[in-house]
Amino acid sequence: MKREYYDFLCEILVLLRKEKNLSQKELAELLEKPQSFISKYENGERRLDLIEVLYICKKLNVSPHDLINRMDEIWNE
Structure with a gap:
Protein backbone atom coordinates (compact mmCIF):
# COMPACT_ATOMS: atom_id res chain seq x y z
CA MET A 1 0.00 0.00 0.00
CA LYS A 2 2.80 2.43 0.90
CA ARG A 3 4.45 2.20 -2.53
CA GLU A 4 1.10 2.33 -4.30
CA TYR A 5 0.17 5.57 -2.53
CA LYS A 40 12.93 10.37 -12.37
CA TYR A 41 10.27 11.27 -9.82
CA GLU A 42 7.47 11.06 -12.41
CA ASN A 43 8.65 7.56 -13.37
CA GLY A 44 9.09 6.44 -9.78
CA GLU A 45 12.87 6.18 -10.03
CA ARG A 46 13.35 8.88 -7.40
CA ARG A 47 11.44 9.58 -4.23
CA LEU A 48 10.52 13.10 -3.19
CA ASP A 49 10.69 14.35 0.36
CA LEU A 50 8.06 16.64 1.83
CA ILE A 51 10.06 19.81 1.21
CA GLU A 52 10.47 18.92 -2.47
CA VAL A 53 6.74 18.25 -2.82
CA LEU A 54 5.95 21.60 -1.21
CA TYR A 55 8.40 23.38 -3.51
CA ILE A 56 6.91 21.71 -6.60
CA CYS A 57 3.45 22.79 -5.44
CA LYS A 58 4.69 26.35 -5.01
CA LYS A 59 6.17 26.45 -8.50
CA LEU A 60 2.99 24.93 -9.97
CA ASN A 61 0.94 27.50 -8.04
CA VAL A 62 -1.01 24.73 -6.33
CA SER A 63 -1.56 24.74 -2.58
CA PRO A 64 -0.46 21.61 -0.71
CA HIS A 65 -4.02 21.39 0.60
CA ASP A 66 -5.33 21.27 -2.97
CA LEU A 67 -2.83 18.54 -3.82
CA ILE A 68 -3.96 16.44 -0.86
CA ASN A 69 -7.64 17.07 -1.59
CA ARG A 70 -7.10 16.12 -5.22
CA MET A 71 -5.38 12.92 -4.19
CA ASP A 72 -8.17 12.12 -1.76
CA GLU A 73 -10.91 12.74 -4.35
CA ILE A 74 -9.33 10.58 -7.03
CA TRP A 75 -8.14 7.90 -4.59
CA ASN A 76 -11.71 7.40 -3.35
CA GLU A 77 -13.36 7.20 -6.80
Whole structure:
Protein backbone atom coordinates (compact mmCIF):
# COMPACT_ATOMS: atom_id res chain seq x y z
CA MET A 1 0.00 0.00 0.00
CA LYS A 2 2.80 2.43 0.90
CA ARG A 3 4.45 2.20 -2.53
CA GLU A 4 1.10 2.33 -4.30
CA TYR A 5 0.17 5.57 -2.53
CA TYR A 6 3.53 7.13 -3.39
CA ASP A 7 3.09 6.19 -7.06
CA PHE A 8 -0.32 7.82 -6.89
CA LEU A 9 1.26 11.05 -5.60
CA CYS A 10 3.59 11.07 -8.61
CA GLU A 11 0.66 10.52 -10.98
CA ILE A 12 -1.13 13.53 -9.48
CA LEU A 13 2.01 15.67 -9.81
CA VAL A 14 2.20 14.70 -13.50
CA LEU A 15 -1.46 15.67 -13.98
CA LEU A 16 -0.92 19.00 -12.25
CA ARG A 17 2.14 19.74 -14.40
CA LYS A 18 0.20 18.93 -17.55
CA GLU A 19 -2.79 21.01 -16.43
CA LYS A 20 -0.41 23.96 -16.20
CA ASN A 21 0.72 23.15 -19.76
CA LEU A 22 4.31 22.72 -18.66
CA SER A 23 6.79 20.27 -20.11
CA GLN A 24 9.19 18.45 -17.84
CA LYS A 25 11.91 20.78 -19.07
CA GLU A 26 9.88 23.91 -18.28
CA LEU A 27 9.07 22.71 -14.77
CA ALA A 28 12.71 21.76 -14.24
CA GLU A 29 13.72 25.30 -15.18
CA LEU A 30 11.23 26.72 -12.66
CA LEU A 31 12.67 24.41 -10.00
CA GLU A 32 16.25 25.12 -11.09
CA LYS A 33 16.80 21.39 -11.47
CA PRO A 34 17.79 19.23 -14.43
CA GLN A 35 14.97 17.76 -16.52
CA SER A 36 16.08 14.32 -15.32
CA PHE A 37 14.95 15.29 -11.79
CA ILE A 38 11.37 15.62 -13.05
CA SER A 39 11.58 12.51 -15.19
CA LYS A 40 12.93 10.37 -12.37
CA TYR A 41 10.27 11.27 -9.82
CA GLU A 42 7.47 11.06 -12.41
CA ASN A 43 8.65 7.56 -13.37
CA GLY A 44 9.09 6.44 -9.78
CA GLU A 45 12.87 6.18 -10.03
CA ARG A 46 13.35 8.88 -7.40
CA ARG A 47 11.44 9.58 -4.23
CA LEU A 48 10.52 13.10 -3.19
CA ASP A 49 10.69 14.35 0.36
CA LEU A 50 8.06 16.64 1.83
CA ILE A 51 10.06 19.81 1.21
CA GLU A 52 10.47 18.92 -2.47
CA VAL A 53 6.74 18.25 -2.82
CA LEU A 54 5.95 21.60 -1.21
CA TYR A 55 8.40 23.38 -3.51
CA ILE A 56 6.91 21.71 -6.60
CA CYS A 57 3.45 22.79 -5.44
CA LYS A 58 4.69 26.35 -5.01
CA LYS A 59 6.17 26.45 -8.50
CA LEU A 60 2.99 24.93 -9.97
CA ASN A 61 0.94 27.50 -8.04
CA VAL A 62 -1.01 24.73 -6.33
CA SER A 63 -1.56 24.74 -2.58
CA PRO A 64 -0.46 21.61 -0.71
CA HIS A 65 -4.02 21.39 0.60
CA ASP A 66 -5.33 21.27 -2.97
CA LEU A 67 -2.83 18.54 -3.82
CA ILE A 68 -3.96 16.44 -0.86
CA ASN A 69 -7.64 17.07 -1.59
CA ARG A 70 -7.10 16.12 -5.22
CA MET A 71 -5.38 12.92 -4.19
CA ASP A 72 -8.17 12.12 -1.76
CA GLU A 73 -10.91 12.74 -4.35
CA ILE A 74 -9.33 10.58 -7.03
CA TRP A 75 -8.14 7.90 -4.59
CA ASN A 76 -11.71 7.40 -3.35
CA GLU A 77 -13.36 7.20 -6.80
